[in-house]
Amino acid sequence: MSDTLQSVSGGALADASNAAWTDRYTHAVMDTFGPPQRVLVRGEGAYVWDADGRRYLDLLAGIAVNALGHAHPTLTAAISAQLGTLCHVSNFFATPTQIGLAERLLHLAGAPEGSRVFFTNSGTEAVEAAFKMARRNRGEDGSRTRVLALEGGFHGRSMGALALTAKAAYREPFEPLPGGVEHVPFGDTAALEEAFSPAAVAERGGVAAFVLEPLQGEAGVRPLPPGYLAHARRLTADAGALLVLDEVQTGVGRTGSWFAFQQPEIGGGVLPDVVTVAKGLGGGFPVGATIAFGERAATLLGRGQHGTTFGGNPVAAAAGLATLGVIERDALLENVRHVGAVLSSEIEAAGNPLVAGVRGRGLLLAVQLTRPVAADVAAAALEAGFVVNAVAPDAIRLAPPLILTADQARDVARFFAAVTVPDTTVPAERES
Template sequence: MSDLTTTGHELTSDGWTRAYTGSVMDTFGPPQRILVRGDGCEVWDADGNRYLDLLAGIAVNALGHAHPTLTAAISAQLGTLGHVSNFFGTPAQITLAERLLQLAQAPAGSRVFFANSGTEANEAAFKMTRRTGRTRVLALEGGFHGRTMGALALTAKAAYREPFEPLPGGVEHLPFGDTAALEEAFSADAVAARGEVAGLVVEPVQGEAGVRELPAGYLPLARRLTSDAGALLVLDEVQTGVGRTGEWFAHQHTDLGGGIVPDVVTLAKGLGGGFPVGAVIAYGEGPAALLGRGQHGTTFGGNPVAAAAALATLGVLDRDRLLANATEVGETLRRAVAGQDNPLVAGVRGRGLLLAVELTRPVAADVARLALDAGFIVNPVAPDAVRLAPPLILTAEQALEFAAFLADVTVPEPEKS
């Protein structure tokens, strides 16, 4: 039996890594670093090295690390009422639901279901499409919606799907951003051959595919087609919601969403500022009634501590103008990168503080490794793209630190044999 519980705090990063590989399932590979402390946009590893966190737990830590308002809210709620089950309501849960409906500009009759993660929120949304009485669901190539069986059925990546097939049936994956393919999926011929569409599930910006925005006009077309077909339009805003792109929800950008009102929006990641919480927003009385009593549930969803964390996060985002900060700092970084002449860096795409640095060669993993060695945490989300999803409190000065690193980063060309 290991004596890790008594000696673990004395271990170096190498020691912790050995302990990790001996005790944690190998679903993620060995950890890149063992992180022990965070403050604002910075974290430290077990050996005392400091890093600028430009990933924020993959768009989760909206307020950075150890934010005093968030930690105080969680502590106060846990010291008052921690968990009660969904046989009971709590003020925090109810207040959070009302706040989300307000931010979503949801019409009368709208309702919220609380979960614990993005995949759970998408699982609930998938079940809502089945309640239409139809089974044919459309999603997009490149989309990522989670790893539970239903959410995985919506996810297009073969490497994630194939080990677990057969998955829940009825899902068709359409080419990303292809309006002709979208129209064909709703055509009379498609309906005659494959059935009526129950729902269309899309991310306004695909994060895991390399921060790819849907083209202008796509979401308005999707809204028209789903409405005409009596199908649900489900927007997965797990990564793009809660101010990440400079609006509360990415589809609220006029050029991206065109003013549409979806039927369902799913949220998680940044909603709790680091505390696990997910949500499904159903717009209007029809979608809100799709999951009736006993048809869905969760033990921890909407618990008062998670709700308090979400309320505190939303409050700070509003109070400190962090949506505007996301827009401004994201633009600062974009301009700084555009002004460089590093032949390895092609530019930046995305919006707000959900960005991808575009590379001219498929060396994103090398760039991410060099960045980590230099004290920056980023994510090689595609072979030729590095994802940035930092805390929304990131300053322009911190963004420029990373831009300076990008200006000088080099990855040697492979030697020709």
């Protein structure tokens, strides 16, 4: 480690343990996430190491962020090279990397002529831009006043994105939130049709946008029912509403295609009006984007109506271009499909009575448990050298780097085959 880094960190990493770093964390970092499970000091490929020198197979990838794993040589070289030429400029100017990344995203998304990209620093900011686009889609008479979102959806924690997020525990401490948002039941086509019905429009106003995830990540990796997205496309098109797909977690190859809506089983050939993307786009470097499909959507936000200081800066754009380039060069979409199938099939085939099944697509999966012991399973996994996420009381989320190998997937399956958690359920008293 350089003297500079030692000075910044207050001592060499080798001189501090997990316990020592955690103690310092509790006195320096705001308590919004709780105590860290471990303090990680380096990574390579699909593995990370903690301050005590223990190695872990990273099956969370920073919550679907580190698409290429850790310290990928192509990504680090691209970021370093860009830092050595131009780090940041204001949005009064453009850079080749910014323009190149926008063009690349439009091509990969299959966006039609007239489409445009707005760059952000995160998924939350990408959703925030989409929300403002919805506000601008009120119609000539201003009658489209409602924005629909799905129950169980998670779209971020800024005030606009939080208004779209359904979970009461996230919303209630910060109410009142921006109004006009209605949450409809997950996967219920009849309820969706009611929200667009003439009676609903007459009573509550027209619909400006419908915002949803193709697979709900934070709700436990829940795929939409077959045909639901196509049905939503028909309803939004007829109403003049925007169909906004939140692909912050599902985009950039996570499900085995560049975007989840491109898979026939999910999208059914639909073309959305807006797609938000972030997380894996920069391979770990903060970058997000709001992709507007077609001239109508692309012109909803005019000059001076939205902005960002760091969005699309040359280093972030270089990271995005490098990430997309490696995914294509190394055929990682095919790897995601193959390794995801190995991971899900071998976990299910292991026959552990604690495991009810695996759902999801590609390398965004949830291991469904037969009991609400996900936190215990996640703790056991960490002790065994696997980083996973207890996304629900009875579900474990797996979102590893796209470079995960089949052999590493089999290591994961062996863990799920063997893991046990004591049943602490108290038997109900018999009636006398």
